[in-house]
Amino acid sequence: MQYEYLEHTADIKFKAYGKTKEELIINSGKALCNSIIDLKEIEKKGKGIIEIKAESFEQLLFKFLQELLFEIDANELIFSEFQIKKLTEKKINEKTEFKLIVFCLGEKINLDKHEIKTEIKAITKHEFKVEKKEEWTAEVLVDV
Amino acid sequence: MNLKEIKKGIYEIEKQGKMLVPARIYATKKLLEQIEENAIQQLVNVAELPGIQKYSIAMPDCHWGYGFPIGGIAAFNSENGVVSPGGIGFDINCGVRLIKTNLTEKDIKGKEQELLEELFKQVPAGIGSKGQLKIDKRQLIEVMKKGSKWAVENGFGWKQDIENTEENGKLENANPKKVSEKAVQRGVKQLGSLGSGNHFLEIQKVEKIFDEKTAEKFGLKKGNLTIMIHCGSRGFGHQIASDYLETMENAMKKYSINVSDKQLACTPINSKEGKDYLEAMACAVNYAFANRQLITHWTRKSFEKVLGKKAEEMEMKLVYDVAHNIAKFEEHELNGKKEKLLVHRKGATRAFPAGKKENPKSYLDSGHPAIIPGSMGTSSWIVIGTEKGLQETFGSVAHGAGRVMSRTKAIKTKNGEQVKKEMEENGRFVKSRSPKTLSEEMPEAYKDIDEVINSLEVSGIAKKVARLTPIGVVKG
Numbered sequence: 180m181q182y183e184y185l186e187h188t189a190d191i192k193f194k195a196y197g198k199t200k201e202e203l204i205i206n207s208g209k210a211l212c213n214s215i216i217d218l219k220e221i222e223k224k225g226k227g228i229i230e231i232k233a234e235s236f237e238q239l240l241f242k243f244l245q246e247l248l249f250e251i252d253a254n255e256l257i258f259s260e261f262q263i264k265k266l267t268e269k270k271i272n273e274k275t276e277f278k279l280i281v282f283c284l285g286e287k288i289n290l291d292k293h294e295i296k297t298e299i300k301a302i303t304k305h306e307f308k309v310e311k312k313e314e315w316t317a318e319v320l321v322d323v
Numbered sequence: 324m325n326l327k328e329i330k331k332g333i334y335e336i337e338k339q340g341k342m343l344v345p346a347r348i349y350a351t352k353k354l355l356e357q358i359e360e361n362a363i364q365q366l367v368n369v370a371e372l373p374g375i376q377k378y379s380i381a382m383p384d385c386h387w388g389y390g391f392p393i394g395g396i397a398a399f400n401s402e403n404g405v406v407s408p409g410g411i412g413f414d415i416n417c418g419v420r421l422i423k424t425n426l427t428e429k430d431i432k433g434k435e436q437e438l439l440e441e442l443f444k445q446v447p448a449g450i451g452s453k454g455q456l457k458i459d460k461r462q463l464i465e466v467m468k469k470g471s472k473w474a475v476e477n478g479f480g481w482k483q484d485i486e487n488t489e490e491n492g493k494l495e496n497a498n499p500k501k502v503s504e505k506a507v508q509r510g511v512k513q514l515g516s517l518g519s520g521n522h523f524l525e526i527q528k529v530e531k532i533f534d535e536k537t538a539e540k541f542g543l544k545k546g547n548l549t550i551m552i553h554c555g556s557r558g559f560g561h562q563i564a565s566d567y568l569e570t571m572e573n574a575m576k577k578y579s580i581n582v583s584d585k586q587l588a589c590t591p592i593n594s595k596e597g598k599d600y601l602e603a604m605a606c607a608v609n610y611a612f613a614n615r616q617l618i619t620h621w622t623r624k625s626f627e628k629v630l631g632k633k634a635e636e637m638e639m640k641l642v643y644d645v646a647h648n649i650a651k652f653e654e655h656e657l658n659g660k661k662e663k664l665l666v667h668r669k670g671a672t673r674a675f676p677a678g679k680k681e682n683p684k685s686y687l688d689s690g691h692p693a694i695i696p697g698s699m700g701t702s703s704w705i706v707i708g709t710e711k712g713l714q715e716t717f718g719s720v721a722h723g724a725g726r727v728m729s730r731t732k733a734i735k736t737k738n739g740e741q742v743k744k745e746m747e748e749n750g751r752f753v754k755s756r757s758p759k760t761l762s763e764e765m766p767e768a769y770k771d772i773d774e775v776i777n778s779l780e781v782s783g784i785a786k787k788v789a790r791l792t793p794i795g796v797v798k799g
Contacts, residue, residue, distance in 0.1 A: 186729045188359070189386055189393065215450075245565065252558045253508040255451055288451040296759045298449050298519040298799075300561040301413045304568075305389045305586060322389065322413045322561075323520045323730075 258285030374404025384725030390586030417555030470609030510559030674708025712784030
């Protein structure tokens with residue numbers, strides 16, 4: 180499974196899965212986009228680039244989703260596929276620095292063909308959880 | 324958690340552990356049972372925040388939120404208290420306004436759907452819509468500073484609209500320099516749009532009057548049509564909230580604030596971060612007032628077009644506009660002394676009774692209307708605050724019905740087409756961007772609004788003025 184939507188009284192909560200960190204990032208991105216517009220309706224006409232730096236992987240994923248939401252909300256873009264171009268983890272004087280570059284494939288939102296299921300106000304840290312057991316999982320609650 | 328009913332409709336959790344004040348829930352037993360354990364835990368967590376006064380308060384429509392419960396009120400000492408973006412919510416100045424008319428149902432008979440179509444066309448829903456309004460960054464700065472006044476000065480509305488808006492549609496301390504470039508980019512595109520989720524524009528009928536004298540004062544007459552607009556500060560406010568949650572999370576250590584839940588990110592009101600947030604928040608508050616003002620204008624235009632009469636002739640006056648996600652400095656009496664407090668209302672509506680100087684001129688001797696929307700297809704209410712409410716809840720009441728069913732479950736229960744059909748069978752018209760929204764927002768997904776209002780009256784913090792019933796709903 181790539182992702183699923185969990186029960187939540189007021190907002191939308193999803194759980195994304197991945198065998199690797201890369202896969203987890205991709206599937207989290209898909210879960211977010213699919214809550215707004217069905218991925219099946221999205222054509223891969225163009226490419227956006229998201230670059231993130233963070234001190235932990237958890238924070239990296241959170242910031243990636245925030246940045247993705249910004250692209251959707253401010254630039255009216257929507258994506259159905261993601262390619263990880265770079266994901267590195269470096270130790271610099273006690274501190275770890277994660278770097279991420281993602282290519283996002285999709286198109287401009289067009290109401291003639293896209294049905295907006297909902298708009299998302301924000302990615303929240305409410306019940307935000309990133310874990311590695313047998314595989315990587317991320318639980319994310321978005322405010323709608 | 325030990326909840327004790329101390330008076331009819333008022334439950335209290337006494338001060339314990341790290342709590343600085345007791346916690347209180349205003350609800351009937353029936354609604355109390357519907358409040359999640361998690362929301363009650365959050366209410367208790369809020370009671371630990373530095374400088375909190377009197378009680379950590381929950382309304383009958385309370386549910387689990389981000390850090391603070393939704394449907395909560397917390398007031399902080401303005402000298403040594405804190406400010407927390409989580410106590411206001413992501414949708415800064417989400418709120419409701421009510422427009423009255425002298426029309427009755429028969430004036431729009433047969434034209435209901437046409438009216439909804441026109442409203443849907445004139446009022447952009449949100450993302451992807453071709454908005455009516457094109458503004459640049461310079462104009463957005465004016466919106467941040469002037470709020471409703473900007474809209475009226477630019478031809479979107481009447482002068483009287485400003486007087487009948489909370490704070491005259493503008494908080495004074497707005498400082499656009501404290502707003503991020505990201506918020507600006509989201510804000511430029513979305514001014515003058517409704518948004519999705521539980522936001523709506525509704526044509527209603529005054530179904531029942533409970534307080535003739537006050538209703539008359541508000542211009543509400545049984546059988547007349549009203550229009551209710553529920554929306555907020557769109558992506559602009561959401562971005563400001565997200566930005567400052569991060570800022571405050573990082574800054575908290577510096578001020579040695581230790582809280583049970585890291586979502587209660589906060590800093591002292593008088594810290595740099597606290598002041599910056601309040602100045603940025605004020606920009607979002609003003610943006611939301613302007614947003615609802617623009618939608619008011621297009622609503623009048625839609626009615627004019629479909630019914631062929633001038634808005635003035637239809638007496639489409641603004642009854643009031645009130646926020647339910649906001650923090651404001653207010654003077655309240657504490658232990659017999661007047662004190663300046665920062666009152667956080669998250670999913671709670673201000674309801675000041677007669678005599679408070681913040682009331683608009685026309686409502687000084689009645690108190691201002693507190694507007695409480697129901698869920699889609701159910702009643703909405705106009706109530707007024709009481710002196711008891713002013714003493715106990717800092718002059719605040721509930722903000723709506725509050726969800727009880729998840730969106731995923733709602734979709735499984737009934738599809739959008741079914742919901743639409745059922746509403747139409749009940750004589751209610753509906754127009755929405757997506758059938759999915761209708762399913763998610765179906766009345767069964769929410770608490771009973773009439774019970775919420777009963778809770779307010781039983782506990783003595785509000786009095787019923789009028790019940791409004793929907794005729795047609797536009798959903799974003």
